[in-house]
């Protein structure tokens with residue numbers, strides 16, 4: 312029978328969460344609810360705790376204190392190996408684990424089998440069709456037979472997202488997908504992520520970034536982190552202000568918004 316969180320549509324529910332490592336508070340007192348139609352951006356300076364927060368949401372890490380509920384299950388009381396296939400994650404550290412010689416198409420189609428790039432004797436037609444569609448959607452279909460290591464940074468990022476979407480996850484976590492992209496690559500990615508954000512049947516999404524320029528139009532919520540603490544959290548329109556961003560990054564900032572896109576610079 313579905314439990315209360317599943318019925319209420321809460322995909323992530325964190326209550327009073329601390330993560331402490333070696334005496335350092337990586338996260339302190341985090342309360343956060345992501346519902347299935349939410350698209351969150353998590354912003355903060357280097358070392359703020361963004362990746363730590365995403366690792367909790369990916370069931371890769373347990374809190375030191377507090378409660379983390381994912382897809383209606385409580386971390387610590389659920390087999391994380393059952394939970395993880397329901398959560399899509401992309402990050403630089405995951406990308407580093409992909410062998411450069413693996414074929415791009417194999418990397419995407421093998422996601423449903425929780426292996427990277429291993430070519431099984433047979434994938435069913437449904438898997439191959441879905442992988443082909445996702446690769447077309449993310450602009451990498453033409454590289455299906457190319458080794459991953461020969462792709463540009465932008466093509467690799469888009470391949471990773473197609474792979475993360477392959478098992479039809481209920482939650483998609485994107486850790487700095489715009490890092491290392493040139494202007495064209497960033498703009499292409501932001502446009503595709505904006506389309507995904509607006510697609511009604513897409514999973515709940517959480518995107519970590521350092522830069523307001525990378526926030527895709529259509530993202531509904533924002534969480535600002537500084538030194539492991541939440542500076543502001545809630546509807547994007549309320550949270551993404553010059554004042555909150557100045558507090559988060561520790562310098563006076565001006566923020567402007569045009570057609571749903573943000574730019575920030577130091578206040579004069």
Ligand SMILES: Nc1ncnc2c1ncn2[C@@H]1O[C@H](COP(=O)(O)OP(=O)(O)OP(=O)(O)O)[C@@H](O)[C@H]1O
Nearest residue numbers: 332333335337355356357358359360361362363364
């Ligand atoms: N195992 C650990 N033991 C002690 N400190 C740690 C550990 N792992 C991470 N940290 C520290 O916790 C802080 C938060 O790290 P985290 O990677 O979550 O930040 P971040 O906001 O993602 O940073 P960045 O933007 O630079 O990627 C950093 O200061 C980091 O050095």
